[in-house]
Amino acid sequence: MTVTTWHRVKFFDTDTMGVVHHSNYIRWFETGRVEFLRELGLTLTEFMDDGILFPIVEVAAKFHAPAKFDDELEIVTTAEALTRAKMKFNYVIRRRGEQKILAEGTSTNVFTCDGKICRLPEKFFTRLERGLQ
């Protein structure tokens, strides 16, 4: 499953170099992840209601070309791997309608139950699993 979402670059996303500050792509990866889960019918709120959180333990990103103020960005999110202990997502960011990749990266999260690392309960696992197909 691949989920696409969009972000219009804001003035406060840019820096003195006149381009998007690189840290913001890491934030937009999260936007992609949240929309990916929503597409599976899952919201972080629902996980949190069961005491389950998704702390990110690893991120990596490559920045190929800069986005600028007012660019409309397309964030394409794919689930790369899922076990009961962790989940890995892949992200590709382009300017809407262009082929050139501006930024790409991955994130890995573990699952915690009431603050401790745990094995993801079955009911969530089966739903997340559909995202890998």
Added chain:
Amino acid sequence: MTVTTWHRVKFFDTDTMGVVHHSNYIRWFETGRVEFLRELGLTLTEFMDDGILFPIVEVAAKFHAPAKFDDELEIVTTAEALTRAKMKFNYVIRRRGEQKILAEGTSTNVFTCDGKICRLPEKFFTRLERGLQ
């Protein structure tokens, strides 16, 4: 009581205009407020441990001149008013060692106990009161 704290402007604080994005001054007002309370021997954590929060209900700011990347800013915080229901702070931001005011403003917060607006318990009130002298 007047409390001074400092912030070195970061690249991610600036925008495409080559200056600090105005929303950041509102954040630095908070930095000033937290340091003001610390000077009184109070930390937000201590309030939170008692279920007391400080939600901001009003802010206002004037921006006179822009700060830039790597500027060292001086944030001067004064308590303007305190009742058991609310507190008002005043902030002035300058470049370190300069007289010219770059930004100034105020914030007003109420007090909440376990999520509801409440009258601030005596033990905190008497300590905050010292900040008005």
Added chain:
Amino acid sequence: MTVTTWHRVKFFDTDTMGVVHHSNYIRWFETGRVEFLRELGLTLTEFMDDGILFPIVEVAAKFHAPAKFDDELEIVTTAEALTRAKMKFNYVIRRRGEQKILAEGTSTNVFTCDGKICRLPEKFFTRLERGLQ
């Protein structure tokens, strides 16, 4: 003219209190302002190409109730006043589909030409003027 735009609250928009950090509403006022101008056929990029900038000289906001993660917010922007020297906008933020106002405020900007305060050139003034009707 009134222009409505939307923002889905991100995880990074929230803080330890479990609600949106108040400084973000100031950022979303800007989002409203940019969309208001776009509705008039104006982009900040177009102004910048003519060396014209819109530095904010004053903001004020009242926060009535907190927004939370994943809330879909509606940002309603109105132009309150326009002269050749300044422009004032008004903003109201609600949860989509609700009447209750979460936050509201105003911003005032001046116009600068090549870095100096200036009187807004006619071609831009007449277009902005349409926004007050």
Added chain:
Amino acid sequence: MTVTTWHRVKFFDTDTMGVVHHSNYIRWFETGRVEFLRELGLTLTEFMDDGILFPIVEVAAKFHAPAKFDDELEIVTTAEALTRAKMKFNYVIRRRGEQKILAEGTSTNVFTCDGKICRLPEKFFTRLERGLQ
């Protein structure tokens, strides 16, 4: 050369989980990098005056344990590699006075002269080189 700098965690650095949002560590890596360069007598402003920028082309981070509001963090920056085409830095973030690593990572930047990838001019290269000793 190893350069240490500090950051007190702000309320706006945290999120609904009650911990620092992971994207902020990427920002603090930059804080470390800027202070590392300052220790070498170099400021980004000086590079920018010569038309030289440092766009980040790659970042990677691991998050081992969360930082919380008001924690005082120590950011330790080391230069890992330098060629005339790129530079790689390594970062380790701990709570002040503790051994446990909260977050660690790397960044790689290229050099651009007037917007194009370039070989770093000698005068900057020799100064940066001292940072690898």
